[in-house]
Amino acid sequence: MKRQKKAAAGAAGFPVTEFVIGKDVIDALPDAVVVVDGGQTIVQANRATERMFGWSPEELIGRDLSTLIPERFRSGHVDAVRRFQAGDLRALEMTSRSEICGLKRDGEEVFIEGTLLKTDIPAAGGGQEVHMAVILRDVSVRKQAEQQLRLALAETMASSRAKSNFLATMSHELRTPLNAIIGFSELIENETFGPVGDPHYGEYIRDIKESGEHLLEIVSSVLRAARLEADRMEPQPRWVALKSLIEAAGRQILPALEMRRQALAVDIDETVEIHADPLLVRQIFINLLSNACKFSPEGGRIAVLQEELGERFAITVLDRGKGIAPDSVATLGHPFVQAPERDGTAGGMGLGLYIARSYLALHGAALSISSAPGSGTRVRTCWPGSRRRTANPAAGAKLPDPPAGGSAGKGAACDETALGACLPCLLADPGQHCSRSTLDPATGRVRPTNPAGGAKL
Template sequence: MNSSVKHSPSSSGEIRLKRIIDHTPVGVCVTDEKGFFRSVNPAYCRIYGYSPEELIGQHFTVVVPPESRQLLCDLHERFMHYGSEIRGEWTVMSKSGKQLTVLAEAALIHDVDGQPQKATFVLDISDRKQMEQALQTAKEDAERANRFKSEFLSHMNHELRTPLNAILGYTQLLDSTLDVPPASEEQRLFTQHILKSSWHLLSLIDDILDLARIEAGKLPIQLTHIPLESLLNEVLSMLAAQPNSHNVDVQLIPPGPDQQVFADMTRLKQVLVNLGSNAIKYNRPGGTVTLRCERPDPTLVRILVEDTGPGIDPAQMPNLFRPFERLGAEKTTIPGSGLGLSITQKLVHLMNGSIGVDSRLGKGSVFSIDLPVTGAP
C-alpha cells in the first residue's frame, strides 16, 4: 500500500510566510495582550543584540529605556483595546545598553485560539539619524561661519579702510604741496612710494573683502540688460588710465550697436577691467590687448580679452583660478595679490555665466566670458 504525506494549503502557506519573515531585513516581533514576547524573527534579534531564547517570554519593555517604559506600556494597552497606534520613530535600547532609533509600526492579529496579539515591525534607522544629525550640525556650523564672516566684513571694512583712507588723503595733500616750498627729489620719491603702496594695499583689502562677501553670499548682484558697446568703451577708458610700462596697445573691436548682455553693470566692468589689467601687466613690451565679442548661439554673448603675452604653462592651468595663486609671478616685480582671477570666476558664475581660457606658450592667452543675452523667462 502506497502512502504519502500531503500538506494542507494553509500549513504550506504558513511555512512560506515563516520563511519570508525569517529572511526579511525588517525586525518582526509578536507580543501577547499583556506585552510579553511570543515570537521574534532573526532581524529583530540582530537589531537588539539578543537571542530568541533571551527574548521569548520577556516583557517587550526589556528593549525600552526606563524613562519611556510607562509611556509605551500605556500605548500598548491602548493598541490592544482600540487597534490603533501611531507609526513613528522611537528610541530603544539594545542588550548592551546602546540606544538606537527605530521606525516602528504595529498590526493587530489573532492567534489560533482567537486571542488578540500585536505584531510589531521595526526598522533600525540609527545610522540615518546620525547622518541627519551630522548634516544638521554641519549646517549650523556653516551658518555660524557665515555670521562670523558677516561680522568680520563689517569690522574689517571699518578697521582697515578708515585709517588707510586717512593715509591716502593726507599723502595726496602732502604731494600737492611739495612745490611750496620746493621739496627734494628724495621727498617726492618717498611720497610717491607711500601713495603707490597705499593704493596697492587698498586694492588688496577690496579684493579680500569682495572674496569674503562672495563666499558668505553677501555680495549683491543686480542683473539687468546692458548695452555692450557703451560698457566696453568705458572699460577701454579705464584700462587706458592704468599704468602701462610695456607700452601695450589696448584695442576694442566694437560690437553691434544693439548688442546687449544680461549682467550686473558694476561687476561685469570689474571682471573685464581685471582681465584687461592682467593682459597689460603680463604682456610683452609693445604687445597688444584686444577686446571683442562673439555670438556662439542666439542666447549667449561671448566677451573675449586677448593678449600677446608669454602664455600660460598647461601644467599651471588647474591652479589658474585658485585664490592667492600667481603661477610664479610672485617671484617678479609685477604687483598683484593672486585674488583677481578667483574673484573674476566667482563673479561670472554669480551672473549665470561661465569663464574659460585658451593659452599657448609664447603666443598669448584668450580669456572668454559667456553671459546670457536675456534673463530667464
C-alpha cells in the first residue's frame, strides 16, 4: 500500500494521513474503521467512526487509540494491543465473550465488538511499517436486549421460587382445618357420642367427610409438587421391605378398589429390601396404584410384579384399562399434564406421575411407561439396588452397601425388557390361578394365597 500526505493537520498539528486505497471504501462501510501505527496513534478513521463516537476523522488523527476507550479499561487495552502487535497473529476477533466498551466524545459508553488486523505499509525511508486496522461495531442495542432478557428471566425465577416457597410453607395452615373437618365428621358419622337422629344427617356428614378427604388429597399433591420445585425434599433412606410398603399403598386405595369392584394382586418377594425413604416409596406406589385404579374399568384387575434386571431391580404396575397412545405417553410425568385419551371423568390434576417420577429420581431410580390403546398400561419403576433379607443373618455378616443415589430429575435408565411368564396369569380372565397375595376387601388386610393351589381371581 502507498500513502500520501495532505496539507491539512489533525490533532496537535499531526499531519492528516490517508491511504491511497481505502478511504472511499471504508467510508462506505457501516462499521467504524480506525487505523493506528506501531505506537497506537490514530492515522486514519472513516465516517462511521464519527457516527459512533462523535469525533470527526480529522479530529481523531494524531490522537491515541485509548481516546476511544473508557479510562478504567485503558491500561488493560493498551497491554492487549501491544501483545497482539508483538505476536505472530495477523488478525484477532474481539467478541462479546469479553466485555468491550467504547467511549464517545460526550462521555457516554457503548458496547462494541471488533476485529484487529495487521497490515504492512511502505515506510517513507524504505522498508515496511506495521500498522493496525481496528474495525468496530456498536452492539449496545443487542447488549441492552440481552440484559433485559436476563433481568426478566431472573424476575421470573424469583417469582417462581417465591411461589414454591410460599406453597411449601403453607402445609400446616392448609391441612389443619381440613383435618379438623374430616376428624369431626368421622366422630359424627360413627355416632361416637350418641345417635345422629335423622338418617339424612348421616348422608350429609358422609358427603362432608368425602369432600374434605378429596380436598386434602388435592392440597397434599400441590404441596408435594411445590416442595419438589423448591428443592426442599430430602429423602431419609434406610433398608426397607418393599412388599410391605406396596401392600400399605394398596390398603390406602382400598375404598376406591371396592367401589369399582377391582382386584389387586401383589406378586413381590417379601424378603426383598431396597435402600430408600419408606414414606416416599409408599407415596410413589399410592400414586401409581391410584392411577391404575382410576383408569381401569369396573371389575378390572391390577397387578404388581417384580423383575430382576441384572444389578437393577424393577417393580411394575400393570392394568387392563383403555390404554394410552404412544405419542401421549411421552407427555406424561410433567406437572399438570394428563393424557388426552383420559377424558377427565376420573378426576386428578396430573400431578401423580410427576411426583412419583421426581421421588424416584431422588433415589437414583427411574420410571418408564408402556401403553397402547386397548392394551392397558405398564408402569415400571427401576431401582439401583436391592438385597434379600435373611431370617437369621450370620454374626458379623457384612450387609451390602447402599446403592449410590442419583441427582434430582436424573433417574437412571430403565431397561425395557419383557415381563416374566407370570404376567398372563396375573392379568388373566377369571378362573385362572396365581401364587401371590391379595387385599381382602372385607378387612383391608393382606390375605396370603394357598401355596399349594394358589388363589382364584
